[in-house]
Amino acid sequence: MGKGFYISKTFGIVGIVLAAGALATITALPVVYSQEKSKNNEGKFTDPTMAPSNEPWDQWRLPQTLSPQTYNVTLWPRLQPDATGLYIFTGLSSVxxxxVEKTNLILIHSNKLNMTKHPTLLGLGSKPAPTIESIVMHTKTQYMAIHLKEELTAGESYELYTEFLGELSDDLGGFYRSEYYENGVKKVVATTQMQATDARKAFPCFDEPAMKAIFHITLYHDPATVALSNSVVKDEVNVTVDDTLVTRTTFAPTEVMSTYLLAFIVSDFVFIEQNMDNLQIRIFARQEAINAGQGEYALSVTGPILKLFEKYYNVPYPLPKSDQIALPDFNTGAMENWGLITYRETALLYDEEISSNENKERIITVISHELAHQWFGNLVTVRWWNDLWLNEGFATYVEYLGADEAEPDWNIKDLIVLNDVHKVFAIDALASSHPLLSKEEEIQRPEQISEMFDMISYSKGASVLRMLSDFLTEKVFTQGLQTYLDHFKFSNTVYTDLWEHLQKAVDSSGTTLPRSVQAIMDRWVLQMGFPVVTINTATGQITQEHFLLDPDTKPDRPSEFNYEWFVPISWTKKETEQNIHWLLQKTDLSDQMKTSGDEWVLANINVTGYYRVNYDNENWQRLLTVLKTSRQSIPVINREQIIDDAFNLAKAGIIETTLALRTTLFLDSETEYMPWESALDNLDYFYLMFDRTEVYGPMQKYIGNQVKYLFEYFTTLTNWEDVPPGHTDQYNQVNALRVACSTGLEACTTLVKTWFQQWMENPNVNPIKANLRSAVYCSAIAAGGEKEWNFAWEMFEKATVASEKDKLRAALACATEPWLLNRYLKYTLDPEKIRKQDATSTIVSIASNVVGQPLAWDFVRANWEYIFNEYGGKSYIFPNLISGVTNRFSTPFELEQLIQFRDDYAHIGFGSGTLAIQQSIERTTANIKWVEKNQQAVLEWFRNPS
Structure with a gap:
C-alpha cells in the first residue's frame, strides 16, 4: 500500500552476494560470548577515555553528512545459554x-555489540570507497567511529558491512530475552524494545527517528519456534548449521521507517487470526493463554478500531498485516512497532472469568493507542524526540475515540477527564514542570529522551489536542489532520507542520478564530503550566493567572508569553445554552456572566478546556446548593470538575480548604462514578497528609458516613452477586466496596472476610467476582496476617492469567505487619519472585501503604545503586518509583531526608528520574506549608462537617 522501493543493479548484485554468504558467515561467528570479549579484534578497536570535546563523536546527535537508505540485517538469537551461562545473538548487517556532505568520518550507533570482523566499506557509484584507517568505539555516546583515509563523495552511495555479537540479556531493552514457564518447562523468547535509543543494541544503525530507511530482516531460529518481524514472511527454509537443523526466515522489505519502530521476535507462541478486507490480523501469546481464549477479545476489537482510524485519517492502513503479541516481560505497557505491536500480557490478554472490567478497558484503550500510532507516529514521524508530545499526546487523545467505536455503550470518551486532564494537572502545577515542547538541545542524551515519556507528553498532549479539536470542531480538526498525514507520509515533521495544515482547514471552512491556530496553540505548547480562570459573577470580570500548587515558587523557566494563554471558555448560566468566550488577556469583562437572584454560572463545560475555574464566593455557594438540591442540573463531568477544581484551588491557597470539603457533602446521595472517583482521588491526598495524625479518626468517620448510601445502593442493586449493567457503574461498585471496608463498615468487612475464607478453604474455586477481586484481596490481606499473606503469595505464584497475578501482586502490599512488607520488598530484588518489569511498581504499592512507606523509603535508599543499575538509567517508568516512595512526605525532617538522598547519591545518578527528584522536593515543600496551614481547620471540619 505504500511506495515501492527501487534497487539499483549494483546493489541488487551486492545483496545477492550477501544473502548467499550470510549463512556461512553467521554460523562462523563465535558462540561463547566471554571468549569474544577478550578476542575483540585487538589493535583495531579502542575505547578512548579522552575528555569531552567538540569532535562529532563526542556529540549526542548524528552529523547530517550521511543519509541511510536501506539495511540488510541477519540475526541469530540463541534461546539456550552458552557454556558460560550467557544467552547471545550473532548477526551481520549491511547499510x-x-x-550528503563530503566527509572522512562515518559515525554509526553501536551499543554493547562486539564486532567479530573488521567492518568493510563498498562504493556503489562510479568511485571506489575510501580505505578505512581506524575504528574507534565510543561507549559514552554509543558510536562506532570509522575514520577514512580519504573523503566520501557527496551524492554517492556506499555500503557498510559489519559482523557482530551481543548478549540476549534480560534488561528489557534492545534485543533481549523474556522467560516464562509452561507445564514446568522454562521457555525463552527473543524479543525487542527499540524505543527510544536501543535499536543500536541489536545492530549498528543510524538510530535517530529522522534517519528513516527500508529494512530487510532475516532471522535464524529453531524449527520449533516461529519468527516475526514488521513485515510478512517472504521465505522460510530449513537449513543445517554445524549438524543442527535451523530455520531461516526472510521477511519482505519494510516501508520507509525509523529504527525505533523495528521489531523481531523468536518464540514458540501460537496465534489466532482473522482477515479483514485482505488484511491479516493476528494475536500471538503463550500457547496456554491462547488455548484459554485470552486473545479473543483483542482480536474482536482490533478490526473495528482499524476501520475507524482508516476513516478518521482518510488513509488506508499502510501494511498488509497487523500482528499483536503479548510478552511475559515488557518494560512499558505496549510499543507501536509498525505491523508488530508488542504488549505486556495485561494490556492484551483478557479472560472472561478472571479479568475485571478495568482490565477490559485497559486492553481496549492500549490497543487503540498503539493502532492510532500506525499512522500518527509510524507513517508520519516527528523529526526529533523533543516533539514526542505530538506523537504520544495525539495517540492518547484518539485512543478514546477508538475504544468508543469498539465499545459504544461505555461512554468512555468522558473518562479522559479523570484519567488524563485532571491527573496531569497535578504535575503541570509544579514550578518544576516543563513545556510540551522542549528545545532540541535540551533533549540529547538517552536518559533525557526517556524523561520525555512522562504525563506531560501523554496526558497534557492529549488534553490540549482535545481542546483544540473542540474549539475548531472535530470536522475541521480531522480535515487538517488528513491533509497533514497525506502530505508527510513516510517522512518526518515538526509540530508547526500540523498547525499549518489545521490553519488551512480553518480557512477553507470559514471558521472564525480570534488568532491563528499557531498563535493560540504556541501558548499551550511552548510554555509549561496552565491558567486558573476566575469569574466574578457580581461584576462580570474574568481573569487568568498561572496556576501553581505552591504560589510562593517561581517557574524554573522564563516564558516569552509571560504565562498568559488564549483561553476558550465554554460556559453556561443556570440552565441556559452553552456559550464560548475567548479570554485573550489577563483580565476581561463579560456582562453576560453577571448573575442575579439564584442564577449561577458554570464554566469549562464537559472540561474541554485545559484550565481550572474559580468563582466569587457567592457563585461557589450557589453551586454547592445546586449540588445538594438538584445535582442533575449540572452535567456529571462538571460535578466531577467542581470537586477537583475546588480541592486543588484549596491546595494552592486560593480558596478555603473547608469550601473544597463541602463539595463532597452531596455524595451521600450520589451514585455516579465520576464525582465519586474525583472525591476519592482528592481525599487520598488528605490520607497521605493526615493518616498519621489525629485527623485520621474523624476523617474515617465522615467518609464512612458518606459512602454508606453508595454501599447500600449496590447491595440493593446487585446483592454483591450481580454485575451492574453500566461500565462506570461497575467501577463505582468497586469504590463502594473498597471505601466501605477501609472505613470499617461492618457489613462490608464481613462480606470480604467470608469470601476470602471460602477461597482459602477451597483454593480451586475462587468465589470472588472478577471486578471486586482487587478490593477484596487488599482488604482481606490488610485485616489478616501471615496465613492470609502466604495464601495470596501461593495463589500469585500459581496464577496463569496476567491480570490476576497483577491483582494479587498489588494486594500483597496491603499487609499491615512490617516484617511481611520487608520480606516482600526483598522479593523485588529477585527476578524469580517478582519480574523485573514489576519490581518498581511493587515497591510503589508497598510505599502507598502507611505502614510500608517508611520501609520502602529505607529500602530504596539502602539499595539505590542496585535499583538504579537494574531499573534506572533510561527506563520510562523509573520516575514513578521516586514520586511513589516520597508521595507521603509532609514534614521538614522528610524534606531534609529527601534532599540528603539527592545529594548522597548524585555520584550514582538518577537517570530518567532526575526531574522526578526535583518535583518531589517541590511537592514536599508545598505539603509542609499546606499541612501547617490547614491541619486544625480540617480536623474541626471533619468533626463537624457542614
Missing part, C-alpha cells in the same frame, strides 16, 4: 547510505 546502504548516501553521502
Amino acid at each position: 546502504v547510505f548516501r553521502c
Whole structure:
C-alpha cells in the first residue's frame, strides 16, 4: 500500500552476494560470548577515555553528512545459554547510505555489540570507497567511529558491512530475552524494545527517528519456534548449521521507517487470526493463554478500531498485516512497532472469568493507542524526540475515540477527564514542570529522551489536542489532520507542520478564530503550566493567572508569553445554552456572566478546556446548593470538575480548604462514578497528609458516613452477586466496596472476610467476582496476617492469567505487619519472585501503604545503586518509583531526608528520574506549608462537617 522501493543493479548484485554468504558467515561467528570479549579484534578497536570535546563523536546527535537508505540485517538469537551461562545473538548487517556532505568520518550507533570482523566499506557509484584507517568505539555516546583515509563523495552511495555479537540479556531493552514457564518447562523468547535509543543494541544503525530507511530482516531460529518481524514472511527454509537443523526466515522489505519502530521476535507462541478486507490480523501469546481464549477479545476489537482510524485519517492502513503479541516481560505497557505491536500480557490478554472490567478497558484503550500510532507516529514521524508530545499526546487523545467505536455503550470518551486532564494537572502545577515542547538541545542524551515519556507528553498532549479539536470542531480538526498525514507520509515533521495544515482547514471552512491556530496553540505548547480562570459573577470580570500548587515558587523557566494563554471558555448560566468566550488577556469583562437572584454560572463545560475555574464566593455557594438540591442540573463531568477544581484551588491557597470539603457533602446521595472517583482521588491526598495524625479518626468517620448510601445502593442493586449493567457503574461498585471496608463498615468487612475464607478453604474455586477481586484481596490481606499473606503469595505464584497475578501482586502490599512488607520488598530484588518489569511498581504499592512507606523509603535508599543499575538509567517508568516512595512526605525532617538522598547519591545518578527528584522536593515543600496551614481547620471540619 505504500511506495515501492527501487534497487539499483549494483546493489541488487551486492545483496545477492550477501544473502548467499550470510549463512556461512553467521554460523562462523563465535558462540561463547566471554571468549569474544577478550578476542575483540585487538589493535583495531579502542575505547578512548579522552575528555569531552567538540569532535562529532563526542556529540549526542548524528552529523547530517550521511543519509541511510536501506539495511540488510541477519540475526541469530540463541534461546539456550552458552557454556558460560550467557544467552547471545550473532548477526551481520549491511547499510546502504548516501553521502550528503563530503566527509572522512562515518559515525554509526553501536551499543554493547562486539564486532567479530573488521567492518568493510563498498562504493556503489562510479568511485571506489575510501580505505578505512581506524575504528574507534565510543561507549559514552554509543558510536562506532570509522575514520577514512580519504573523503566520501557527496551524492554517492556506499555500503557498510559489519559482523557482530551481543548478549540476549534480560534488561528489557534492545534485543533481549523474556522467560516464562509452561507445564514446568522454562521457555525463552527473543524479543525487542527499540524505543527510544536501543535499536543500536541489536545492530549498528543510524538510530535517530529522522534517519528513516527500508529494512530487510532475516532471522535464524529453531524449527520449533516461529519468527516475526514488521513485515510478512517472504521465505522460510530449513537449513543445517554445524549438524543442527535451523530455520531461516526472510521477511519482505519494510516501508520507509525509523529504527525505533523495528521489531523481531523468536518464540514458540501460537496465534489466532482473522482477515479483514485482505488484511491479516493476528494475536500471538503463550500457547496456554491462547488455548484459554485470552486473545479473543483483542482480536474482536482490533478490526473495528482499524476501520475507524482508516476513516478518521482518510488513509488506508499502510501494511498488509497487523500482528499483536503479548510478552511475559515488557518494560512499558505496549510499543507501536509498525505491523508488530508488542504488549505486556495485561494490556492484551483478557479472560472472561478472571479479568475485571478495568482490565477490559485497559486492553481496549492500549490497543487503540498503539493502532492510532500506525499512522500518527509510524507513517508520519516527528523529526526529533523533543516533539514526542505530538506523537504520544495525539495517540492518547484518539485512543478514546477508538475504544468508543469498539465499545459504544461505555461512554468512555468522558473518562479522559479523570484519567488524563485532571491527573496531569497535578504535575503541570509544579514550578518544576516543563513545556510540551522542549528545545532540541535540551533533549540529547538517552536518559533525557526517556524523561520525555512522562504525563506531560501523554496526558497534557492529549488534553490540549482535545481542546483544540473542540474549539475548531472535530470536522475541521480531522480535515487538517488528513491533509497533514497525506502530505508527510513516510517522512518526518515538526509540530508547526500540523498547525499549518489545521490553519488551512480553518480557512477553507470559514471558521472564525480570534488568532491563528499557531498563535493560540504556541501558548499551550511552548510554555509549561496552565491558567486558573476566575469569574466574578457580581461584576462580570474574568481573569487568568498561572496556576501553581505552591504560589510562593517561581517557574524554573522564563516564558516569552509571560504565562498568559488564549483561553476558550465554554460556559453556561443556570440552565441556559452553552456559550464560548475567548479570554485573550489577563483580565476581561463579560456582562453576560453577571448573575442575579439564584442564577449561577458554570464554566469549562464537559472540561474541554485545559484550565481550572474559580468563582466569587457567592457563585461557589450557589453551586454547592445546586449540588445538594438538584445535582442533575449540572452535567456529571462538571460535578466531577467542581470537586477537583475546588480541592486543588484549596491546595494552592486560593480558596478555603473547608469550601473544597463541602463539595463532597452531596455524595451521600450520589451514585455516579465520576464525582465519586474525583472525591476519592482528592481525599487520598488528605490520607497521605493526615493518616498519621489525629485527623485520621474523624476523617474515617465522615467518609464512612458518606459512602454508606453508595454501599447500600449496590447491595440493593446487585446483592454483591450481580454485575451492574453500566461500565462506570461497575467501577463505582468497586469504590463502594473498597471505601466501605477501609472505613470499617461492618457489613462490608464481613462480606470480604467470608469470601476470602471460602477461597482459602477451597483454593480451586475462587468465589470472588472478577471486578471486586482487587478490593477484596487488599482488604482481606490488610485485616489478616501471615496465613492470609502466604495464601495470596501461593495463589500469585500459581496464577496463569496476567491480570490476576497483577491483582494479587498489588494486594500483597496491603499487609499491615512490617516484617511481611520487608520480606516482600526483598522479593523485588529477585527476578524469580517478582519480574523485573514489576519490581518498581511493587515497591510503589508497598510505599502507598502507611505502614510500608517508611520501609520502602529505607529500602530504596539502602539499595539505590542496585535499583538504579537494574531499573534506572533510561527506563520510562523509573520516575514513578521516586514520586511513589516520597508521595507521603509532609514534614521538614522528610524534606531534609529527601534532599540528603539527592545529594548522597548524585555520584550514582538518577537517570530518567532526575526531574522526578526535583518535583518531589517541590511537592514536599508545598505539603509542609499546606499541612501547617490547614491541619486544625480540617480536623474541626471533619468533626463537624457542614
